[in-house]
Amino acid sequence: MFRIANIYSWKEKTMTQSSKETVYKPGYYGKKRLSISAWTDSNIKKWSKDQENKKQEEKKPAVYNSICFSRQIGVGALEIADLLSEIIQYRVIDREILEHMAKDTELTQKIIAFYDERYPGKMSELFSMLIHEKTFIKSDYARQLAKTVTALANTEPTIFVGRGTHLILPRNSVLAVRFICSNEYRVERLAKMMDMNPSKAEKQLKIIDNEQHQFFKTVYQKKEAPAEEFDLVINRDYITEADQAAQIVACAYKQKFG
Template sequence: MSRITDSIPVEHLLAKQMKMWEVKRKISKKGQGEIPAEEPWQIGYVTISRLFGSGGVEIARQVAELLNWQVFDKELVHKIATTSKMRKQIIESLDEKRKDEIKYWVQGIIDSDTLSSDRYLKYLIRVILTIADHGKAVIIGRGANFILPSRKGVRVKIHAQEELRVRWLQEREQTGEKQAIKIIRQEDNRRLAFIHQYFHRDANDPAGYDLIINTGEICPELAARLIKETLIGKYETLLGSIPAADLQQTADPDRR
């Protein structure tokens, strides 16, 4: 499994992922008969939104390990979206048809007037749609749950009581309670402001998520299993009502 680590340069992580996607594309061109059969939900995605200190990154790692998927954390997604060369590389990983479709949907989302028209947001949306189009992606933060079509993945919110998050930060940073509370609240407010600025949404609105998990009561291992079961359950429901070919469409005009 490929996963994000602080010790590996972003450029190397992206290059490795690009090679994996290219191999998959070449195999696909040779004919479906040579590709091992996969469950339908393997074309999906999981987005992880979280309160600071609630354990969302660890849950994302465990979900990726359980599914044998790739984690795309907010730093990697941001770096790709703001670096011209990386952005071009990841977009070029798609065939021309899919590139055109994603370009169309990005413009449609921006023109809907429900989002900011900021250039960064346009790049961010295109990168996240491209990552999700390849499937097998666990995407942390950056408002991915407000970009991607709900039917194709699971949008998760991780939270925990403030006192538990403060205690975690105190232990990690060896800092006092007042300072930990200040940091926790500043980070929570920063994330709320990001979503409001670019998406004009409330990050705490439960309507933006399929699954909300309280890590004060549920451990990361159980959380990862719940997310997997939710993903599988959504696809089982979809397969009974939506033609399989439609599941390949990343963008959804009704979920702008």
Template structure:
């Protein structure tokens, strides 16, 4: 799977900017009653900072399983923004968008960010690397407010003890039929494309995290969309969110 930024989409950039302004307004509103004299301010420890990560859902979608539609419905029902592969790639590759995102972070955010970011530092993790920028972007977004993330291994980037990690899947035959119906190609072409995408995603996960794409221990919840309707899957997810304490 290519690891380079996509072309700039003005509509997507505008939507991202509006979301970040909304987060900033919400942040100011939340913190106003808690303002106190400078001398009384205490420095938070990394453990305390980690508690301030916003609630999130990551959804790993096997191509053709219907997870994207499910994630969109979930985000709409929760009232949370949704960040898919296209948006995350755009944000990771667009310097202006990333600069605006970083400006929205205060000192407490940056302290948490630096502490969490250290876990990804290794020999291949270069400053100009796409994965470096993707990781920065996902971690920054996690500080802004509740969100739904689709793909891009967000479940492996965000703090393991936070949020809800979902894997959506279906049988190979079901996914091939769904892919063919969505794209207008024949079943043979669909099977080839599904297998190519599966292989590219597996390569990305193995290369960047040294994990196998089929490792189910990454996830809190597995949903077979060949066996459950979208409505049923939503109810299952909301029950899990309540158990995880992600709903107010």
């Protein structure tokens, strides 16, 4: 059986390092973000308020399209997602939030309950369809992650960053974007951002790359992310400015979904 502890083993390793050492956290790029508890509290309040406002609305389920970012760690995808969010006014849900919610079944059930109150039985229907179509959803963790992503995607328009969300959601409702770059680009970016020497940055990236590889192998039975899985592949070696990349994704989204 898949064990969540194996996915996060790299975190345990980094915690044993000296407290004086700088450890890179995937997605970090210098912007202060809400803590997980603050994010969940604010969103539960928002969902509760939305429920009250929408009780009198038509019972036909809203259909939301999502943007799913897949990336090499250290390529700068979360920064691009935040800039894209400012353009199209979609919320951003990153790897850290997904990891937290995939471990917190009670929190995911709250979201599903909000949705079921408006559209009784619809979430169960969506998830049953997902289980039937996605053969990789076998472990308890994979099922919980799939429930979490499905519930979040159906509550409001979302930009997902990481954790293979493009593999979970219906492909026709997703703009799947892959961000790649050379190893040199990642090492240079991380070393500069974290103020560490390049050899240390490269070492940390190797640890996190291995964790990401193990995650996809265990959860999705995949060794790589082939280009044909995606609507768009952006190489940060050549599209170096984050705002340029965000504008490209916004344009692609508009062209696909209008």
